[in-house]
Amino acid sequence: MSFDIALFLTQDGLTNGAIYALMALALVLVFAVTRVIFVPQGEFLAYGALTLASLEAGKLPGTIWLLLALGILAFLFDLPGLLRQRRARAALQSATWNLAVPLLIAALVYVMATEQTARPVQIALTCALVVPLGPLLYRVAYQPIADAPVLVLLIVSVALHFALSGLGLLLFGAEGVRTAPFSDASFTAGALVVSGQSLWVYACSVVLMALLYLFFDRTLYGKALRATAVNRIGARLSGISTVFAGRASFLLAASIGVFSGVLIAPITTIYYDTGFLVGLKGFVGAIIGGLISYPLAAAGALLVGLLESFASFYASAFKEVIVFTLIIPVLLWLSLRTHHDEEEE
Amino acid sequence: MPDALLEASLVSVAYGKVRAVQEVSLRVAPGTVVSVIGANGAGKTTLLCALMGLLPCTGGVRYAGEDVRELTTERRVARGLSLVAERRELFGSMSVHDNLLLGAFHRRRDPATHADLEAVFERFPRLRERHRQQASTLSGGERQMLALGRALMARPRLLMLDEPSLGLAPLIVHEIFRIVRELKDNGVSILLVEQNARAALQIADYGYVLETGAMALEGPARELEHDPRVVETYLGLGGKEDRERRTRGHGGVDRAGS
Numbered sequence: 001m002s003f004d005i006a007l008f009l010t011q012d013g014l015t016n017g018a019i020y021a022l023m024a025l026a027l028v029l030v031f032a033v034t035r036v037i038f039v040p041q042g043e044f045l046a047y048g049a050l051t052l053a054s055l056e057a058g059k060l061p062g063t064i065w066l067l068l069a070l071g072i073l074a075f076l077f078d079l080p081g082l083l084r085q086r087r088a089r090a091a092l093q094s095a096t097w098n099l100a101v102p103l104l105i106a107a108l109v110y111v112m113a114t115e116q117t118a119r120p121v122q123i124a125l126t127c128a129l130v131v132p133l134g135p136l137l138y139r140v141a142y143q144p145i146a147d148a149p150v151l152v153l154l155i156v157s158v159a160l161h162f163a164l165s166g167l168g169l170l171l172f173g174a175e176g177v178r179t180a181p182f183s184d185a186s187f188t189a190g191a192l193v194v195s196g197q198s199l200w201v202y203a204c205s206v207v208l209m210a211l212l213y214l215f216f217d218r219t220l221y222g223k224a225l226r227a228t229a230v231n232r233i234g235a236r237l238s239g240i241s242t243v244f245a246g247r248a249s250f251l252l253a254a255s256i257g258v259f260s261g262v263l264i265a266p267i268t269t270i271y272y273d274t275g276f277l278v279g280l281k282g283f284v285g286a287i288i289g290g291l292i293s294y295p296l297a298a299a300g301a302l303l304v305g306l307l308e309s310f311a312s313f314y315a316s317a318f319k320e321v322i323v324f325t326l327i328i329p330v331l332l333w334l335s336l337r338t339h340h341d342e343e344e345e
Numbered sequence: 346m347p348d349a350l351l352e353a354s355l356v357s358v359a360y361g362k363v364r365a366v367q368e369v370s371l372r373v374a375p376g377t378v379v380s381v382i383g384a385n386g387a388g389k390t391t392l393l394c395a396l397m398g399l400l401p402c403t404g405g406v407r408y409a410g411e412d413v414r415e416l417t418t419e420r421r422v423a424r425g426l427s428l429v430a431e432r433r434e435l436f437g438s439m440s441v442h443d444n445l446l447l448g449a450f451h452r453r454r455d456p457a458t459h460a461d462l463e464a465v466f467e468r469f470p471r472l473r474e475r476h477r478q479q480a481s482t483l484s485g486g487e488r489q490m491l492a493l494g495r496a497l498m499a500r501p502r503l504l505m506l507d508e509p510s511l512g513l514a515p516l517i518v519h520e521i522f523r524i525v526r527e528l529k530d531n532g533v534s535i536l537l538v539e540q541n542a543r544a545a546l547q548i549a550d551y552g553y554v555l556e557t558g559a560m561a562l563e564g565p566a567r568e569l570e571h572d573p574r575v576v577e578t579y580l581g582l583g584g585k586e587d588r589e590r591r592t593r594g595h596g597g598v599d600r601a602g603s
């Protein structure tokens with residue numbers, strides 16, 4: 001392999017790796033706070049990309065219906081508790097967030113979708129449509145069983161993944177989409193040609209990671225989420241609601257997912273079921289970080305991206321096999337290490 | 346009789362089929378210190394966890410005239426009910442400062458939290474010295490101070506303390522009890538659970554004795570102190586030895602006290 005090819009593969013691997021790293025961060029975050037291994041994380045990416053593509057084509061994105069339906073469902077889930085407690089404020093809150101806000105977003109998108117709108121507007125609409133799905137899914141699927149064992153939560157995640165990718169097929173169809181790039185520019189440095197979109201991916205991922213870091217390190221809400229991850233009982237005794245923490249972590253996970261979808265859609269063709277594989281590679285990265293460490297998870301995901309890129313050059317038919325085989329030695333090592341930790345305690 | 350701040354009536358708690366607390370009733374009048382004493386496994390911690398909403402229970406729990414049984418732990422904290430748990434439940438990998446700050450989470454829009462943080466640092470100068478340090482690096486005594494400080498950041502009306510002297514050196518225990526007295530003078534009501542019966546009754550206005558999950562005895566603390574049954578079981582030599590054994594059992598070497 002020549003140096004040029006290696007450079008090209010590295011660039012390609014880093015671009016994908018950056019997206020995997022974002023997935024990995026979201027997975028670690030959700031797991032730390034709620035103990036949920038969020039298998040459908042990648043679905044947010046696919047939904048984000050597909051929604052943006054619909055808007056770009058001047059079509060009404062199917063996500064509208066999903067948002068409205070989930071909102072109604074979440075409200076119905078709240079209803080028994082509201083009737084029992086008879087607290088006007090709680091009822092108003094539930095109606096606002098589950099019914100009024102989704103309806104408002106849907107109405108806005110309905111009006112704007114067929115108009116010729118600028119790219120930033122389309123992205124904003126995409127976020128408004130897909131991000132609320134995160135907390136709504138938490139309300140409907142996980143909140144009722146928040147104290148269940150990790151395995152039960154995992155089973156729910158797998159079921160949710162099948163439901164969401166099935167719905168993706170229904171809402172968006174089987175065709176793949178590719179959105180217009182943010183920039184057509186490309187830069188040449190010696191033999192290396194870097195596309196503008198790759199640079200966008202790098203820059204945006206780095207900025208997003210920095211923002212996440214600041215959020216967790218500096219803000220009270222970020223600290224409250226960390227506290228929940230560190231000591232659930234301690235958090236409750238400090239007045240931090242587990243429900244709040246769960247919804248907030250799903251909100252962040254959905255935001256990261258949509259953001260990644262918007263970034264990657266101009267480079268990779270996204271189908272309704274692409275999300276799963278992307279999420280799974282993020283998961284391999286997250287596992288390398290032991291599902292605890294954010295920096296290790298991100299580094300692991302970058303490694304996955306690079307490995308995949310080089311594997312596709314040498315043995316493209318086996319690239320997935322090679323990537324997922326990576327997880328075996330890591331798991332072995334982790335299981336040995338965890339065992340050791342338990343003995344120490 | 347004035348309205349109780351906290352009133353538990355016929356509270357029962359079970360772990361599966363094991364009934365740990367059975368039909369226990371207790372009241373805490375505003376501005377008083379109430380102690381619950383009892384041996385290992387009597388159900389003291391279980392009772393406090395139920396009052397705090399961490400464990401499901403049957404029976405009635407009223408706080409400030411309101412039935413709180415439907416309320417989550419977080420809501421009870423927001424209403425002014427706080428618990429310093431037996432295991433302290435600190436955020437080990439976070440700084441002392443952040444631990445304290447999070448204690449005031451439900452008052453996050455209240456600008457007075459900064460003044461309260463300052464007040465906690467005044468009260469526990471050791472915490473100020475270590476405010477950047479991770480909570481997990483603190484000594485036993487410092488941990489207890491941090492747990493207490495974190496609970497105070499919530500501005501409780503009723504503070505429940507689960508064995509605050511557990512595993513601490515006598516000097517620190519003394520300090521903790523001094524603070525409890527100070528809090529009472531500031532109008533905070535206190536429900537104190539202790540195995541250190543002597544100290545707990547000395548500081549209390551009213552006392553309860555919990556035995557194998559049920560209330561065996563209750564009365565004004567001055568009377569309980571002289572009740573022959575209490576003296577024999579909890580204040581005599583036997584009680585003290587038991588306590589010492591326990592302290593060692595918990596690995597209670599206290600670096601803060603040395």
Ligand SMILES: Nc1ncnc2c1ncn2[C@@H]1O[C@H](COP(=O)(O)OP(=O)(O)OP(=O)(O)O)[C@@H](O)[C@H]1O
Nearest residue numbers: 360363365383384385386387388389390391392540
């Ligand atoms: N998680 C649990 N599962 C099952 N049984 C439990 C659990 N926690 C406590 N118990 C049992 O309930 C009873 C009461 O325990 P609890 O911890 O409330 O006692 P305690 O009075 O606080 O004791 P100590 O002085 O040792 O702290 C004990 O018999 C204990 O074995």
Ligand SMILES: [Mg+2]
Nearest residue numbers: 389390391431
């Ligand atoms: Mg106890």
